[in-house]
């Protein structure tokens with residue numbers, strides 16, 4: 001307002017002129033801060049000389065303003081009411097979700113503990129089966145005919161396979177149970193170290209992009225690379241000029257690490273099953289395995305707040321991509 005801070009003056013509007021004068025100056029005496037001191041003014045309104053209907057205009061204007069104000073307050077009240085209701089509903093839903101989540105987590109923990117102890121307990125009788133069939137094969141094979149020896153051989157290989165399954169299951173459970181210890185990891189170094197321990201039966205041209213780094217749990221990331229690189233080696237066993245590449249590319253959320261091979265690949269139609277425990281897209285006779293590896297990898301990646309996915313085609317190789325969530329940035 002133009003008259004602010006003055007003791008008297010005029011303010012012109014479209015319909016007329018307001019004249020004002022301070023009535024009592026003592027309220028502001030000694031205080032220069034006008035904005036916080038109330039001051040009384042006498043105000044008079046004069047029509048503009050040319051506009052005869054100024055007062056009527058003002059009344060109309062005030063009525064319209066009042067109507068707009070009333071409508072606006074109604075709209076605000078309605079909106080407010082709706083918001084309060086929506087807030088209450090959202091709050092109730094969030095609370096219910098939290099309760100469900102806690103119950104689910106408890107059931108999950110119980111299941112993990114159960115499968116861990118069952119797997120652990122299964123190991124002892126299995127060791128007996130494997131040990132005694134080995135003793136039978138070594139010390140009493142003369143007492144068996146060729147068919148008997150073949151059966152014994154099958155018992156031993158089944159026992160060993162079951163042992164591998166149990167170990168993999170225990171590994172899967174351990175991944176969820178162990179504490180996440182984040183540190184700066186040289187992914188290229190880790191990949192090279194995993195590769196040197198792999199020793200596949202066929203020649204593989206390994207290529208690891210240097211300088212890959214991540215903020216991750218080194219022990220768990222090693223398990224990820226062991227599985228992805230182990231798979232890449234396994235599924236290139238029948239490929240001429242087998243090639244496996246480890247690298248990273250950037251998307252808007254940070255680095256995406258990948259392991260790419262030119263091996264057997266698979267039909268993307270079945271890609272949804274890849275990360276389920278015991279799920280295999282290839283026959284055991286062609287490529288041995290338990291189908292627990294990628295389930296373990298996915299759990300580790302998820303624990304880091306990341307995600308994993310694959311692209312492949314039959315006979316054209318496979319690429320596995322993963323992020324490590326915010327820790328990878």
Ligand SMILES: Nc1ncnc2c1ncn2[C@@H]1O[C@H](COP(=O)(O)OP(=O)(O)O)[C@@H](O)[C@H]1O
Pocket residue numbers: 227231232235261263264265266274279280281282288289290291292293294295317318
């Ligand atoms: N690099 C790959 N190329 C082709 N298929 C793959 C590859 N990696 C995984 N798969 C498919 O996903 C399945 C699950 O993998 P995984 O859980 O590691 O089990 P496993 O290695 O014991 O078979 C594999 O059996 C295979 O069918």
Ligand SMILES: [Mg+2]
Pocket residue numbers: 227230231289291293294
């Ligand atoms: Mg595997």
